Amino acid sequence: MERIKCTITYDGSGFAGFQVQPDHRTVQGSLEKALAKIHKGETIRIQASGRTDTGVHAVGQVIHFDTPLTIPERNWKQAVNTLLPDDVRVLYVEKVDAAFHARYSVKQKEYHYIVLNREDPDVFRRNYVLHFPKCLDIEAIQAACKHLEGTHDFTTFSSAKSSVKGSKIRTLFHASCRKKEDDIEFVFRGSGFLYNMVRIMVSALLDVGVGKRRPEEIPALLAAKERGQLGKTISPNGLYLWEVSYHEQEKEKHSGD
Amino acid sequence: MERIKCTITYDGSGFAGFQVQPDHRTVQGSLEKALAKIHKGETIRIQASGRTDTGVHAVGQVIHFDTPLTIPERNWKQAVNTLLPDDVRVLYVEKVDAAFHARYSVKQKEYHYIVLNREDPDVFRRNYVLHFPKCLDIEAIQAACKHLEGTHDFTTFSSAKSSVKGSKIRTLFHASCRKKEDDIEFVFRGSGFLYNMVRIMVSALLDVGVGKRRPEEIPALLAAKERGQLGKTISPNGLYLWEVSYHEQEKEKHSGD
Numbered sequence: 001m002e003r004i005k006c007t008i009t010y011d012g013s014g015f016a017g018f019q020v021q022p023d024h025r026t027v028q029g030s031l032e033k034a035l036a037k038i039h040k041g042e043t044i045r046i047q048a049s050g051r052t053d054t055g056v057h058a059v060g061q062v063i064h065f066d067t068p069l070t071i072p073e074r075n076w077k078q079a080v081n082t083l084l085p086d087d088v089r090v091l092y093v094e095k096v097d098a099a100f101h102a103r104y105s106v107k108q109k110e111y112h113y114i115v116l117n118r119e120d121p122d123v124f125r126r127n128y129v130l131h132f133p134k135c136l137d138i139e140a141i142q143a144a145c146k147h148l149e150g151t152h153d154f155t156t157f158s159s160a161k162s163s164v165k166g167s168k169i170r171t172l173f174h175a176s177c178r179k180k181e182d183d184i185e186f187v188f189r190g191s192g193f194l195y196n197m198v199r200i201m202v203s204a205l206l207d208v209g210v211g212k213r214r215p216e217e218i219p220a221l222l223a224a225k226e227r228g229q230l231g232k233t234i235s236p237n238g239l240y241l242w243e244v245s246y247h248e249q250e251k252e253k254h255s256g257d
Numbered sequence: 258m259e260r261i262k263c264t265i266t267y268d269g270s271g272f273a274g275f276q277v278q279p280d281h282r283t284v285q286g287s288l289e290k291a292l293a294k295i296h297k298g299e300t301i302r303i304q305a306s307g308r309t310d311t312g313v314h315a316v317g318q319v320i321h322f323d324t325p326l327t328i329p330e331r332n333w334k335q336a337v338n339t340l341l342p343d344d345v346r347v348l349y350v351e352k353v354d355a356a357f358h359a360r361y362s363v364k365q366k367e368y369h370y371i372v373l374n375r376e377d378p379d380v381f382r383r384n385y386v387l388h389f390p391k392c393l394d395i396e397a398i399q400a401a402c403k404h405l406e407g408t409h410d411f412t413t414f415s416s417a418k419s420s421v422k423g424s425k426i427r428t429l430f431h432a433s434c435r436k437k438e439d440d441i442e443f444v445f446r447g448s449g450f451l452y453n454m455v456r457i458m459v460s461a462l463l464d465v466g467v468g469k470r471r472p473e474e475i476p477a478l479l480a481a482k483e484r485g486q487l488g489k490t491i492s493p494n495g496l497y498l499w500e501v502s503y504h505e506q507e508k509e510k511h512s513g514d
Contacts, residue, residue, distance in 0.1 A: 123266050123346050
């Protein structure tokens, strides 16, 4: 068996999220359907770095699967893409060691959230940005981002719907916001993210941007560890799983070959 | 009665073209439905600068309609947008003289066609550009564009499906192509365009770009006046009705008020 790692991109607009569900069009479902065709009907399960919700996009999601077939990397890409619908594409294919796992080997994930900050919405980007017409204080948002960076219990920034029992402590290596013409782009890099965490953070940061909260309130919000303290989870449309980075272990193993 | 001119934008992906058709979702149908609600059920017919086909987008389409209501321009915009689906938006509203006609007063139209010229398609722009992975000679395309400019019989560049009987002579004031990162953007400005003319011109220009034709062949193609000489009409996805300009007559009339 060979383990194949694929970096994929998808437009989340037309999918009921990543994870396979009966009677719903999902990213996983589309990929496994394509792989089944390549394997003459055999079911090939894929593992992803994590799920994404309905409407959430990916610029660089990572998956892996095991296959009995021996196909060159370049041909894998073409074979899968030919069978995929046009809103999901394989970007890179790499054969990896069996020690690699798309979910368990993750070192860091990067999410972006894009806000269109002008009066009129953009019909061409309605599924790809959050339209937010109110004036924003970017410097205040940047100051609030600095308070989010570091290792914290992010319970306040997790969804009340989450059923995960484990630790809510995560490390946010980087949180920032930059303005480019009418776009405000948020970037978050961390060891891991709780359910809806990016969307709840952006919602709180927009509250800071319009003056509803001060940047200095962030530490107290984190310390409160109360879900439901913050506003509603905002639209998935502006959210992108941008990049997933992995520990180098499998490459080191190969280096001696 | 007041005559209202609206500049509108729409994402053509979800519409069966501009013109109203029974049992199909159209731009005109959506606008007239919104206007009927504002007019308590009364049918309000709109006139556009011209139709656009299924999948063709508009950044600045212009329409007009007549109304017995007296509503300020700014409120018209909000009233209509509130009732429209989110893939069509009113950008500007202007009260105009009864001499203005969205179709008959047109002075110039501008179309853009966007080609994504790289190996991989972009899932987020699959409905908004033509993906064309082959290498293109931009200078050759620019030279061919120059041959298209001017007043010509554009029969060769019109659709065989067109049933229009009148003259096929049109004036192309401007035809150009520019590269910006992986995008090739074509711009055409003219007094009027035949059915499918922009898409057939771009198809011929891409033939020039890959070396299938030489720029110097364009004059002979124009002179041939034979429909069906050129390749297939390419995808509507990259095509945008960008701007419609009007004769100043109605403004001059007002200037003495």
